[in-house]
Amino acid sequence: MSAKQISVLLISPDEEIYSAIEGSLANQDNCKFTGQKDTVQGANGSAVSLTALHDVVLFDVDENSDAMLETAQSICDARMPNAIIIALAPEDLPLEKARQLKKLGVDDVLPRKAINEEIVPQVDAIRARRQAQLPAVWGGHATLGKVIAVAKSRGGVGSSLVAANMANELQCKEGFFKKKAANEVAVVDLDFQFGSIAALMDVEESDAMWRMAMEESIPDNAFLEQAMVKAPCGVDVLAAPSRYGPLSAIKEDQISAILDSLKRTHDYVVVDLPRALVEWITPVLAQADRLYLVTDVAVPSVRSARKLMDFYQAENPAIDIQLVASLEKKPLFPAAHHRAASKLLEKDFSYWVPKDDRTVRESVDRGIPLQEVSHRAPATRAIKKLADETRISMPPRVGK
Ligand SMILES: Nc1ncnc2c1ncn2[C@@H]1O[C@H](COP(=O)(O)OP(=O)(O)OP(=O)(O)O)[C@@H](O)[C@H]1O
Ligand SMILES: [Mg+2]
Incomplete structure (x- = not known):
């Protein structure tokens, strides 16, 4: 799998830091280093415009300057979506000032003196994580899409119908013919063995997930670009495989990497979960901004729903579960x-x-969203309401 190109910018008059970082990155493939041997103020505006071009930005703060926070603010404002901003400060920087820097959007404040103990290893860890497309601990949340998981208390209760149609509605199509989507939406069918999203959204099943599982590879952007198919309604679909594979073949790292990548490219990532409680749903539960648990109100289904809620909450106590009858x-x-x-x-x-x-029968048989069968039908309106309220409580990415 190809490593992602990553660019690192250092703005610091400190010769020692400059050569340490330049030296540590010199032998890394796909890594570009740019240095500005000056303070942000000294560079007189050019530091800020350079910031907008880099994935990782390290800058020296002048703690004695009245303009310290203003300077940091201008660097943070100029950042690329998902760029990581690190301030280099003296060891005795007051906690209050470090806090203020973080509030402005600085991802971390590192002691300027600890070049080989902190700065170089930290930059290297970010580079490795970014290039491996692993979960970004440092990611700026406002620039990431939201993960919405959909689970079910029993088979056939209608959860895939909710997932597929919520995804369609989350696009928030505009224009006279409702053709232009305001939001980028992806659906990931993690019902690995019995997924039905491909049929519901009229796309071909793909063996990409099966290959990923068998080859034990960590999916990157190139994998996703090739594996995802745009449904006629506009949603990008990562379909479940057409051939059978054991549930245990998928690994947590692979699911983490898929979600991590899709959150960067889409406003909403809807995940259709299997009913099986496999280990690799843990990263979905950890990353989910919300989980819709679809159930009917019959006693056995409600009992299963209760058990599932307990399991999900044990995995992620902060998870926001909403019940859909x-x-x-x-x-x-x-x-x-x-x-x-x-x-x-x-x-x-x-x-x-x-x-x-x-309405549901026609939508399922023709592989078209409920909205296209009838925008006034009861099921269409119910799922639209769910999607609209989801969009309002969890707005799309900023600065896409
Ligand atoms: N609101 C509804 N009204 C009428 N029929 C429905 C409704 N929701 C679902 N169905 C029917 O139930 C079938 C199963 O729905 P769906 O595939 O969404 O369920 P699921 O919970 O994802 O099931 P599975 O266990 O197969 O993943 C649909 O094909 C449809 O025929
Ligand atoms: Mg289903």
Whole structure:
């Protein structure tokens, strides 16, 4: 797999730091180093314009200058999406000032003196992580897309229908013919063995995920570009494989890398989860900004939903789980079994997707979104409401 090209900029008058970083990066392939032997103020504006061109920016702060925060702000404002900004400061920089720098968007503040102990290893670790496309611990969140997982309490309850149609609605299409998508949306079908997203979105199944699993490779951008297919509705789909592979063939690192890459290129990454509790759903739970758990209100389904919620919460205590009642119209007055379900789940249902055989049947048979069958049908409106509220509570990336 090809390593990603990465560029590092150092703005510092300190000769020692300059030669240490330049030396450590000199033998790295696909790594470009640019140095500006000056302070940010001394460079008189050119430092800021250089910042906009680099993946990693290290700059020297002058803690005695009144303009320290202003300078840091101008560097942070000029950053490329996802660029990492590191301030180099004296060891005794007051905690308060370090905090202020971080608040402005500086990813880390490193002691200027600890060249070989801190600065060089840190830059090298960022370079390695970026090039391997591993999860970015330093990523600027506002510039990353949101991961939305969709899980189900039983087979056939309608979770893939929710995932596929939510993805379509999240695009927020504009224009007279609703052709232009405001948001980039990807769907990843992690129902590795029985995925149905390809059929629902009218794309070919692909063996890319199967190959990735068998070859035990870490997927990079080139893999995803080749493996993902644009559905006619505009959503990018990473389909489940057409041939059978054991669930244990997929590894957590691979799923982390897929999500990490897609978060950088898409505003929303919708993940259709399998019902099986395999280890590699852990990175999805860790990265998910929200999880929709789709269930019906029959007692066995509600019991399974409860177990799943406990499992998901044990994996990620901070996970935001929202319940979707499928195949049910929202009752005007909750019946006893609705109340019993909410009590067992210790949570109310956030959304209701009514049973809508005619619209769903036509959508599934023709592989087109519910929206294209009928924008007024009950199922279409229910999933649109879910997607609209998702978009409002989790806005798309800034500075795409
Ligand atoms: N709201 C609905 N109204 C009517 N039929 C529905 C509805 N939702 C789902 N269905 C039907 O149930 C079938 C299964 O839906 P879907 O594939 O979305 O479920 P799933 O939870 O993803 O199941 P699987 O276990 O196969 O992954 C659909 O093909 C459709 O026929
Ligand atoms: Mg499904």
